[in-house]
Amino acid sequence: MPTPEVEVLAANESFYDAFSRHDITAMETVWSQRTDLACVHPGWDAIVGRREVLSSWRAILASPEAPTVECHQAVAHVIGDVAYVVCSELLPGAELCATNVFVRESGAWKLVHHQAGPVANRMEEPRPVRVPKVLN
Amino acid sequence: MPTPEVEVLAANESFYDAFSRHDITAMETVWSQRTDLACVHPGWDAIVGRREVLSSWRAILASPEAPTVECHQAVAHVIGDVAYVVCSELLPGAELCATNVFVRESGAWKLVHHQAGPVANRMEEPRPVRVPKVLN
Numbered sequence: 001m002p003t004p005e006v007e008v009l010a011a012n013e014s015f016y017d018a019f020s021r022h023d024i025t026a027m028e029t030v031w032s033q034r035t036d037l038a039c040v041h042p043g044w045d046a047i048v049g050r051r052e053v054l055s056s057w058r059a060i061l062a063s064p065e066a067p068t069v070e071c072h073q074a075v076a077h078v079i080g081d082v083a084y085v086v087c088s089e090l091l092p093g094a095e096l097c098a099t100n101v102f103v104r105e106s107g108a109w110k111l112v113h114h115q116a117g118p119v120a121n122r123m124e125e126p127r128p129v130r131v132p133k134v135l136n
Numbered sequence: 137m138p139t140p141e142v143e144v145l146a147a148n149e150s151f152y153d154a155f156s157r158h159d160i161t162a163m164e165t166v167w168s169q170r171t172d173l174a175c176v177h178p179g180w181d182a183i184v185g186r187r188e189v190l191s192s193w194r195a196i197l198a199s200p201e202a203p204t205v206e207c208h209q210a211v212a213h214v215i216g217d218v219a220y221v222v223c224s225e226l227l228p229g230a231e232l233c234a235t236n237v238f239v240r241e242s243g244a245w246k247l248v249h250h251q252a253g254p255v256a257n258r259m260e261e262p263r264p265v266r267v268p269k270v271l272n
Contacts, residue, residue: 010165018197034164035215036213036214038211038213038222038251040218040222040233040235042253043253043254043255043256044255044256045224045226045233045255046209046211046223046233048211064258073182075169075174075182075184077172077174077248077249079171079217079218079248080216080217080218080237081215081216082215082218084237084249084250086176086182086184086251087182088181088182088248091258097176097180097181097182097251098252099176099235099237099249101213101235101237112213113213113222113235114217115219115222115233115235115251115253116177116253116254117176117178117179117251117252117253117254118254119179119180119181120179126266133253135246
């Protein structure tokens with residue numbers, strides 16, 4: 001039986017899979033339908049509310065400039081039925097760092113909040129090797 | 137009796153108060169001592185672990201360039217004993233957007249994760265807080 005951390009990391013991967021495939025139906029499934037949502041896209045103000053958050057994703061994924069994204073170095077922090085993942089996002093020409101908050105609803109981990117922001121000076125700094133930590 | 141949202145917003149305010157007063161003792165009190173910690177300073181990779189997170193704050197608050205910060209538009213999202221706040225941070229010459237995750241421990245809301253990133257086009261040119269690289 002998978003640990004909660006493994007389940008949360010799988011839900012996190014589903015988010016990036018929907019993002020990279022520009023699949024709005026999959027993206028809508030990733031986000032919670034019961035808990036209110038929030039989202040901070042890089043350089044944007046906060047967006048609050050399911051309708052507003054999903055509208056922003058529809059606009060992003062429908063754009064011909066919608067990027068692909070790879071998630072790396074994801075670490076899941078599980079606190080009961082809430083969890084957050086901190087991970088690196090690699091986009092063409094940019095690296096971001098992200099926080100994704102999940103809630104367990106009827107056994108499924110659903111995304112309720114996402115924030116991503118740029119990592120500066122990536123090309124000039126050596127990349128530290130990090131040991132993934134699974135936390136309780 | 138205050139609602140959980142009011143309590144969480146008060147804990148969030150304590151974080152920004154400690155930050156603005158450059159008070160490392162108060163900052164250490166704001167963060168959880170039981171749950172493992174994570175932090176994403178603007179422009180930097182994720183920091184994981186209580187020792188590492190608090191070391192980064194000691195370095196920031198001890199710096200002669202440590203900024204003051206005002207928190208605005210804070211919205212608390214409470215999910216049982218876990219909560220996250222999304223808010224705006226106003227620093228001299230820059231505006232950031234932040235996510236702060238709290239856990240209720242023995243009745244007190246304690247910070248377990250913080251991420252802040254720049255809001256583009258808000259002012260002249262957002263300047264990320266310079267965080268000394270004390271890790272890895």
